[in-house]
Amino acid sequence: MAKKMHDTPNLDELEKGPWPSFVTGLKDLAKEKDYMVDLLGQLETSYKTRKGYWKGGTVGVFGYGGGVIPRFTELKDDKGQPIYKDAAEFHTLRIMPPPGMHYDTGTLRQFCDLWEKHGSGLIAFHGQSGDIMFQGATTENVQKAFDDINEMGFDLGGAGPAVRTSMSCVGAARCEQSCYDEAKAHRTVLNTFLDDIHRPSLPYKFKFKFSGCPNDCMNSIQRSDMAVIGTWRDNIRTDDDLGKKWFAKHGMNELINDVVARCPTKALQIKEVKNVRKDAHITSVALDGVQALEIDNKDCVRCMHCVNVMTGALAPGKDKGVTVLIGGKSHLKIGGLLGTVIIPFMKLEADEDFEKLTDFAQRTIDFFAENALEHERTGEMIERIGLATFLEAMEVDVDPAMVNSPRMNPYVRTDGWDDEVAKINAKKQAA
Secondary structure (H helix, E strand, C coil), rough: CCCCCCCHHHHHHHHCCCCCHHHHHHHHHHCCCCHHHHHHHHHHHHHHHHHCCCECCCCCCCCCCCECCCCCCEEECCCCCCCHHHCCCCCCEECCCHHHHHHHHHHHHHHHHHHHCCCCCEEEECCCCCCCCECCCCCHHHHHHHHHHHHHHEECCCCCCCCCEEECCCCCHHCCCCCCHHHHHHHHHHHHHHHHHCCCCCCCCCCCEECCCCCCCCCHHHHHHHHEEECCCCCCEEHHHHHHHHHHHHHHHHHHHHHHCCCCCCCCCEEEHHHHHCCCCEEECCCCCCEEEEEEEHHHHCCCHHHHHCCCCCCCCCCCEEEEEECCCCCCCCEEEEEEEEEEHHHHHHCCHHHHHHHHHHHHHHHHHHHHCCCCCCHHHHHHHHHHHHHHCCCCCCCCHHHHCCCCCCCCCCCHHHHHHHHHHHHHHCC
């Protein structure tokens, strides 16, 4: 039986609302664990003083330089002893999940059993980096817990200035919008950079995320240093039978207000079937015997809205691949950044395609390791050195798709253009 609970009036307030509270979960664990009783005591103190009392340190497992997040209490009495001694150490193990976050119930039960044995019983699926977070273990139990987790076939994730644990959406396993094999891409990259995950040696963290379509369910574009987003480069596919069923159920008002009016590039029009254009980039889906929804694919920016609303009637094209963006992060010293398009489109089907992806990722990480400042992410580095410098190092040609925003000044200086043309022609002649 656990020891008597501390008074927690501030935490108790968090249980009074209409929604489930994490405090209730902690109290349930505290019924059997002195460890969690003292954790609640320290947390209550933090709520009273509005100050955190955890400090870092050095805790790890044999053979790894990262993956364990050390936490030691700073709440001490006059003699330097921890006030809440049973929770004086509260380390976290970051464990890499399977691609697409697929688990069976047996695996989940085994996780719960081993963490009740070695740790606090508190598990988070998943942390910001995608890891399974086994939260709350003493220094003595960290190695024991990892040995059991490793025996299950799971490995430590990234921590510190390293390549971090990758994330991928459920993708092709269950989602009809998927444009590539996300799990294979995730696994290929994971295996390539395993040493960089376990042995931190970069200026700062580097994150990969894989989303199967432009819906970007992994929030890759704003949260990862290298985002791999599924896309297509041919026309949107259509199904007239499903289009008629959708229209019969939802009607013209919903079509206009929720589909046509929300297209960001005005690529959609409602027309009579006989007036639909016949150009190669035009597709249409029947709404009834008379009307059709016309799609001008050359203006489509793959925002996915019409496909999401009229799923089945509209679908991603057949010529699928990925767009690769670099440098996203929501909170930076220079403000939030979305990833910049570096590779507008590449196929990702054959083994050599995946090799090209990992080769580009390797060159990006190598350049980041050599050129970034300490505690600087890729987006900040590119802002500092200039996109042109980064593209030159990556051996990638400039493309209009890389434009961050339209320029404000309509005038362009042409000083020296003739000299540059002469230099280029001279190089060509010399070659």
